[in-house]
Amino acid sequence: MERRTGMKRGLPRKENAMKETDMAYGEELVFRPLPQLVIEANVNPQEFATAQASAKADNLGYWEDAAQELDWFNKWDVVMDDSEAPRYQWFKGAQCNIVYNALDRHIATANKNKLALIWEGEAGDTKKYTYYELYREVNKLANAMRSLGLGKGDRVVLYMPLIPQTMMAMLACAKIGAVHCAVFAGFSAKALRQRITEVEAKLVVTADGFYRNGRIVNLKATVDEALVGGCDCVETVVVVNRAKLDVDMGEARDIWYDALVRQERSDAATEIMNSDDPLFILHTSGTTGEPKGIVHGHAGYMVGLHRSLDWVFDIKPTDIFWCTGDMGWITGHSYVVYGPLIAGTTTVMYEGHPLYPQADRMWDIVARYGVTILYTAPTVIRMLMRYGNQYPRMHDLSTLRLLASVGEPISPDTWLWFYKFIGHSQCPILDTWWQTETGGCMISPFPVSVLKPGSVHRPMPGIEVDIVDEDGNPVEAGVAGNLIVTKPWPSMLLDIFGKPELRDATYWPLGPGKYWAGDIATRDEDGLIWIHGRSDDVMNIAGHRIGNVELENAFLTHKAVADAAVIGIPDKIKGEVAKAYIVLQAEFAALDDRNEIIRMLKTHIRKEVGPVAVIRSMEFVETLPRTSSGKIVRRVLKAREAGVQVDLAAVVED
Ligand code: WTA
Numbered sequence: 001m002e003r004r005t006g007m008k009r010g011l012p013r014k015e016n017a018m019k020e021t022d023m024a025y026g027e028e029l030v031f032r033p034l035p036q037l038v039i040e041a042n043v044n045p046q047e048f049a050t051a052q053a054s055a056k057a058d059n060l061g062y063w064e065d066a067a068q069e070l071d072w073f074n075k076w077d078v079v080m081d082d083s084e085a086p087r088y089q090w091f092k093g094a095q096c097n098i099v100y101n102a103l104d105r106h107i108a109t110a111n112k113n114k115l116a117l118i119w120e121g122e123a124g125d126t127k128k129y130t131y132y133e134l135y136r137e138v139n140k141l142a143n144a145m146r147s148l149g150l151g152k153g154d155r156v157v158l159y160m161p162l163i164p165q166t167m168m169a170m171l172a173c174a175k176i177g178a179v180h181c182a183v184f185a186g187f188s189a190k191a192l193r194q195r196i197t198e199v200e201a202k203l204v205v206t207a208d209g210f211y212r213n214g215r216i217v218n219l220k221a222t223v224d225e226a227l228v229g230g231c232d233c234v235e236t237v238v239v240v241n242r243a244k245l246d247v248d249m250g251e252a253r254d255i256w257y258d259a260l261v262r263q264e265r266s267d268a269a270t271e272i273m274n275s276d277d278p279l280f281i282l283h284t285s286g287t288t289g290e291p292k293g294i295v296h297g298h299a300g301y302m303v304g305l306h307r308s309l310d311w312v313f314d315i316k317p318t319d320i321f322w323c324t325g326d327m328g329w330i331t332g333h334s335y336v337v338y339g340p341l342i343a344g345t346t347t348v349m350y351e352g353h354p355l356y357p358q359a360d361r362m363w364d365i366v367a368r369y370g371v372t373i374l375y376t377a378p379t380v381i382r383m384l385m386r387y388g389n390q391y392p393r394m395h396d397l398s399t400l401r402l403l404a405s406v407g408e409p410i411s412p413d414t415w416l417w418f419y420k421f422i423g424h425s426q427c428p429i430l431d432t433w434w435q436t437e438t439g440g441c442m443i444s445p446f447p448v449s450v451l452k453p454g455s456v457h458r459p460m461p462g463i464e465v466d467i468v469d470e471d472g473n474p475v476e477a478g479v480a481g482n483l484i485v486t487k488p489w490p491s492m493l494l495d496i497f498g499k500p501e502l503r504d505a506t507y508w509p510l511g512p513g514k515y516w517a518g519d520i521a522t523r524d525e526d527g528l529i530w531i532h533g534r535s536d537d538v539m540n541i542a543g544h545r546i547g548n549v550e551l552e553n554a555f556l557t558h559k560a561v562a563d564a565a566v567i568g569i570p571d572k573i574k575g576e577v578a579k580a581y582i583v584l585q586a587e588f589a590a591l592d593d594r595n596e597i598i599r600m601l602k603t604h605i606r607k608e609v610g611p612v613a614v615i616r617s618m619e620f621v622e623t624l625p626r627t628s629s630g631k632i633v634r635r636v637l638k639a640r641e642a643g644v645q646v647d648l649a650a651v652v653e654d
Helices: 002-007 035-040 045-057 059-068 098-102 104-108 131-147 164-176 189-199 220-227 257-261 299-312 330-342 361-369 378-385 412-422 500-507 548-556 594-608 634-641
Strands: 013-016 028-031 078-084 087-092 115-120 126-130 155-159 179-182 203-207 209-212 215-218 236-240 254-256 278-284 292-297 320-323 346-350 373-376 402-406 429-432 465-468 481-485 515-523 529-534 538-541 544-547 561-571 575-584 615-620
Touching: 028 412, 045 059, 059 078, 059 299, 087 299, 098 104, 098 164, 098 299, 098 330, 104 131, 115 131, 115 164, 126 131, 131 164, 131 257, 155 164, 155 189, 164 179, 164 203, 164 278, 164 330, 179 189, 189 220, 189 292, 189 594, 203 220, 215 220, 220 236, 236 257, 254 257, 278 330, 292 299, 299 330, 299 429, 320 330, 320 361, 330 346, 346 361, 361 373, 378 412, 378 575, 402 412, 412 429, 465 515, 500 515, 529 538, 538 561, 538 575, 544 548, 548 561, 548 575, 548 594, 561 615, 561 634, 575 594, 594 615
Parallel strands: 013 028, 115 346, 155 179, 155 203, 179 278, 203 236, 236 254, 320 346, 320 373, 373 402, 402 429, 575 615
Antiparallel strands: 078 087, 115 126, 209 215, 278 292, 465 481, 481 515, 515 529, 538 544, 561 575
8 A cells, every 4th residue: 555655664744833834755744733732622632642541441430431421211231241241231230311411400500592503405405404493393292193093112114314303203213112124215015115124113204305415315215215115014104394395195004203292291201221222223334135234232332422522622612613424324323413412512514416506616605604623534635635735725624623534544644635735734634534333433533642644543442452363362563454443332234124043253353352353553652553355245336335245236136137237346435446247148248239238237236235335347257256155255356457467257266
């Protein structure tokens, strides 16, 4: 990797006291925080060292202290029970509700009249809610959900855009003890149906449509398609009137959101939940063809988020926090909704596309609301970088004090652009590593850390990781290996919905105390961690995890396809895109118009999986490389992409 060039011992270091700099070949860039930032940080370097030492000496005591900073109905009997490891029960015996910490408790404090949410639609319409207003809206919806017969443990699927009602629906579910299961709006009717039936949702909340890059995306029609036949579990569909579309409303089943909540009271009891009662299910791709429904609960999840907001994001009373993640993914759950609200900060939500109406939309939003912390993804930065520096220059970005990145490795040139043109060489970049399964940040610099562009730095205090070979033996500094987490942590996944037997085999193949992240990483000589990407058959397309097998299975359901293999290939903006190798059925192989077949297959994938699965190119081949036991060998195809001569027909050893 080029980024390792500068990391060899003995090369000169170029230290930057947050001043403008250009990357010079062979030099290692190191960025030190501004003195003012160190003075004002929630955790200064000494406190960081103390926290790390105390967490090492007494991990459970460390997390217990974090938990004490939140509100509980009843405290725990034990901080963590590992008697059934690798099943770990955090805060066993305690009772709480994450919504009590995210909303209810703020109403009795000065936060009551503070802005909880600033929302902006793509067309420029805005809405702001104080904590009190949001609390009232959530209570109304919670009462309405209760009157629909929903309660503890019931599942609610959210097929929603980035609008305030999505946040309200999540919080209302949590308030009544129901379990939300968000499905990203870029998934097809078929993928939606699969998830609805898997979790046996009683209620689906959606919108008529939403605005994206100047167009209206129709959501209700997709829900209708998903519910045609075979979704008997769904009793009600609640529809937010976002885009004023003329949608079909099924008389017995469908109800407008506004009509549902209009008559409801604005106070509602908050359900008392046990620590490990499920809060939400969120599907993520794995190496099998089927996505896994990752389950998170109330207690551990909120403790983990609380620490990351307070310490990594250094939240202050005056902050305006903008995480650009979608609520259909974990980043939106943790850092648009739950984390910021637990921290009592103001969270920003933008419905639309970063390029609408032009490439300065994000900078315009930062300037207008005075955003202080901007949390986004490398794929977004790369896209905006392409449009040049004139767009950020059009706006006053001086309110920003911290920048952050998540979802994929950020290359040093992207890091430097973000640092220089968005942060004006004043703002540290927090490159946070984590996953749907980890619930919240795990490895990340703190604002006071000395940064190296491209490195995710060190594990947070209380988190311990290692880099190991296939057998679990630690590898040396500079050698690539598998990232594992060696101690349980509070916001860890509870389960895989409906498939508890898969949980341990997938995440603890090396046994308890060795959580298998599925990422390749190295540690440099200073002990800093660099993530290189997935080690398994999962692609990272624009920061979204998409399983190769999931796409292959989708291809195989088309009558023209005899065999299919999908690999990720590098892309300048999206990081990775999918390329499909297809063996056609004989009658289709004989057709001359390959473009027509490509069009047909692309439409098919859109229908099967959704627009989220971008197939960049397709190649038609006679055969696919397989092992003697019949498994596709994607690395042979990857080698071919890289220009290596390979024989696709050769059988590869297992
Ligand atoms: C990748 C997103 C490099 C990684 C929060 C991980 C990263 C997967 C980083 C999880 C980062 C996440 N640097 N790679 N800072 N953060 N990843 O579940 O491969 O959608 O396993 O969660 O994204 O993706 P997920």
